[in-house]
Amino acid sequence: MMSARVLLSVVLALTLYGVLAVWRYFSKPKILALDFSDVTPFPGLDASKTLPFPYRPFRAGRYTMTMGIRKMPEDDWLVIDNLYKQEQELRRHLLKTDRDGVMQCLPGAEEACKEALQAIVDFVTRRFPSHFYLLKDKPGHIYNAITDRTFKIAEPLQQNPLEIGAQLVMEDINLLIQGVGEQPNEYYLQASYSMAPAGWYIQERIGWPLWRIHHPVPMWNEKLKKPMEKFFLGLKVSSPVQRNNYFMQMDDTMFQQEPFPDSLPHPPKIENIRIRHERQTLRRLPRTRAVMFMVRTYLTPVIDLKDEKDNLWAFREAVNAWPPEMAKYKGRHVWGEVFGEWCQKVLCGYIPEEESGDERTKALGAA
Numbered sequence: 001m002m003s004a005r006v007l008l009s010v011v012l013a014l015t016l017y018g019v020l021a022v023w024r025y026f027s028k029p030k031i032l033a034l035d036f037s038d039v040t041p042f043p044g045l046d047a048s049k050t051l052p053f054p055y056r057p058f059r060a061g062r063y064t065m066t067m068g069i070r071k072m073p074e075d076d077w078l079v080i081d082n083l084y085k086q087e088q089e090l091r092r093h094l095l096k097t098d099r100d101g102v103m104q105c106l107p108g109a110e111e112a113c114k115e116a117l118q119a120i121v122d123f124v125t126r127r128f129p130s131h132f133y134l135l136k137d138k139p140g141h142i143y144n145a146i147t148d149r150t151f152k153i154a155e156p157l158q159q160n161p162l163e164i165g166a167q168l169v170m171e172d173i174n175l176l177i178q179g180v181g182e183q184p185n186e187y188y189l190q191a192s193y194s195m196a197p198a199g200w201y202i203q204e205r206i207g208w209p210l211w212r213i214h215h216p217v218p219m220w221n222e223k224l225k226k227p228m229e230k231f232f233l234g235l236k237v238s239s240p241v242q243r244n245n246y247f248m249q250m251d252d253t254m255f256q257q258e259p260f261p262d263s264l265p266h267p268p269k270i271e272n273i274r275i276r277h278e279r280q281t282l283r284r285l286p287r288t289r290a291v292m293f294m295v296r297t298y299l300t301p302v303i304d305l306k307d308e309k310d311n312l313w314a315f316r317e318a319v320n321a322w323p324p325e326m327a328k329y330k331g332r333h334v335w336g337e338v339f340g341e342w343c344q345k346v347l348c349g350y351i352p353e354e355e356s357g358d359e360r361t362k363a364l365g366a367a
């Protein structure tokens with residue numbers, strides 16, 4: 001039998017341990033904002049001449065469904081290229097003509113929206129100092145030299161912070177918050193500026209948990225639900241990630257709310273087929289703990305790949321390797337034949353020297 005003395009020592013030791021743990025937790029310096037002091041300034045960027053980065057997000061070989069995330073170099077969080085001005089015009093047009101369709105912020109997400117704007121302002125003024133700067137003669141305002149517009153970023157704000165953020169960057173902005181619905185461990189979409197939804201209405205999906213947003217995605221439940229839930233719960237402020245994905249589309253519509261058509265009256269023309277690909281980044285905001293999910297969408301004509309035989313070959317192999325449910329989801333029955341015939345003509349039996357050699361496509365962002 002344990003003597004009363006030993007028992008008392010154990011209780012005392014445990015209490016001391018508990019007190020120390022609590023003290024350590026509360027005395028840890030809290031990170032209140034993302035730190036971009038290591039980001040390399042890029043003052044020489046020419047926003048009118050820089051071409052969109054040529055992501056080629058496909059890889060030959062057996063189809064496996066994975067999260068496809070990789071580390072994101074901090075310098076690359078937000079990007080600028082020569083489509084900036086035209087896409088900003090579309091952003092402003094949508095805010096005027098279809099505000100609810102492009103922008104949503106649920107009650108309770110206001111602080112996360114403010115924190116997201118702060119992060120965007122801190123990043124763009126550091127990374128692109130010749131295009132974005134805080135006005136000395138107008139404190140609390142940022143100037144966007146590409147669009148020649150000024151935005152008030154100090155309280156009280158005149159617009160929703162996401163609306164301002166969207167007029168600084170090329171990416172769509174989504175904020176997800178843990179436990180604000182039925183499940184304490186689930187992440188719920190609470191705010192979004194989405195100029196480029198890939199076949200969905202933000203008014204409908206706002207407030208939904210991740211699993212419900214991904215309901216139409218085949219194999220989601222079996223392959224991605226668990227790893228994604230784990231990933232979201234464990235995402236660290238210091239470890240932002242990126243991933244790429246793609247759909248196919250038969251025109252140049254960016255603001256694509258309706259699902260992609262399941263059939264067409266005539267087969268599409270190869271010159272109209274677009275690879276609708278996204279570069280997505282995920283990071284945690286330190287103050288509100290919201291997850292910030294940014295999405296840049298590119299519409300690349302398939303025929304742009306005519307001189308990139310290795311990439312085209314990998315692309316065709318990837319498309320052919322889709323299991324039937326994924327092929328149906330991505331509409332291969334609508335465009336696959338036209339695409340396949342064109343590939344056949346361009347490739348003429350071409351096989352890359354290193355058949356397994358997708359190192360190049362991998363480096364360019366294969367998911």
Ligand code: HEM
Pocket residue numbers: 066067068069174176189198199200213214216217224228231245246282293
């Ligand atoms: C690590 C994080 C994520 C992974 C691994 C992931 C994965 C996927 C996959 C595999 C698809 C099917 C299309 C494709 O890529 O082939 C998809 C579609 C989609 N994802 Fe995600 N996703 C992630 C995060 C998010 C987040 C945070 C949102 C919140 C807005 C989101 C919204 C969507 C939507 C709206 C679709 C289209 C669904 C449809 O067809 O209706 N995803 N995602």
